[in-house]
Each structure stands twice: as structure tokens, then as C-alpha cells.
Amino acid sequence: MAKTCTYFFTPQSPFAYLGHERFVALARKYGVQVEVKPCDLGKILPISGGLPLSKRAPQRQTYRLAELKRWSEFLNIPLNPQPKFFPVPGDPAAKLIIATRLAHGTDAALKVTGGVMRAVWAEERNIGDPDTLAAIAQEAGYDGKALLKSSETASVQAEYDRYTEEAIAANVFGAPWYVVDGEGFWGQDRLDFVERALAK
Structure with a gap:
């Protein structure tokens, strides 16, 4: 029986972007079934003691930018640490990803997720804009307008x-x-540990 990994993320997260393709490659390498679960970090942070980026201390914000630059260069993944369309609400993109999974399956959802993340961090596109989201889904090979319409339904909101x-x-x-075998791993810099867990 294939091992399962639950993948919680917000589509506008730069660190999720930096880890996304590497995680997808790991899942394929080990034949892992991925449960794609975009979630609302805005509801999670207050409960868990976190702060939204705009409310973090200046030294934390400065260090975050340095880390993004380091990781981008180390992984050779293009990333603008201060993109034109950020901060940006992640809800519409998250719901598009969910609609894609419901209509076309996990692989399609992962593909659209990658497109959404690249749009923010490498392509200077606004994922808060419905037409942009439809175009991203279309570029991934799916009916963008149909998925966008589907993403606005009550059933997709309920999943989110x-x-x-x-x-x-x-x-x-x-x-x-x-999450692998009930064990959580936070951050793209923990993917080495994720791989060890998947390889067991």
C-alpha cells in the first residue's frame, strides 16, 4: 500500500513555492499518495501564536528577505523577494486548486499549484485577480474559466x-x-527529513 503525505500550504507562501517542485519530485520518487490541502493561514496564525508578515518585528522581516534570497540562489529557483503583487489574498487561488483536484485529480492540482506559486514569486502576476487565475489553469492544460466558476461554489468553500x-x-x-505517518514537518528546509520518512 502506498504511503500517504498530507501537504498543507498557502499558495502565496514563498517557502511553499521554494519547496513545491522538490516535494512533488519526492512524492513521485517514492510512489507517495499526496493529499493536497491548501488552507487559510490567516485563521491558523492567531491560534498558533504566529503573526502575519506585516505585524512582525522589522528585524524578522529583514531576515526573511535575506533567507528568501539565500534559498533562491542555493536552489537555483527564480524568486523576487518583494514581488509586485504581494501581499495578496490566497483564498481565491486555494479554492482554484481545490476545484482542480475535485475535477481532475491530485496531479492536476499539484501542477496548478506550481503555476500559481510561480506566478507570484517569479512572474509578477496577481493571483488575487480572477482572470489571472483562469489563465494559470488554462496554461496548465485545463479549462480555466470552468475551474474558476467551480472554485466559487459552496462545496469548494466547504473543502477549504x-x-x-x-x-x-x-x-x-x-x-x-x-505530514508523514502522523509526524509533521514544517518548511521546505525540512524536505530531507520528509524524504527519510517517505523512504522508511
């Missing part, structure tokens, strides 16, 4: 709410967050 509640129940406090 459920994933957020599941993240809270799993003691998630940041993104990305990977």
Missing part, C-alpha cells in the same frame, strides 16, 4: 474550511507543512 480545520487539528502553524 475543512482543510483549515484539519490543519489546526494537526497543530500546523506555518507553511508549507508536510
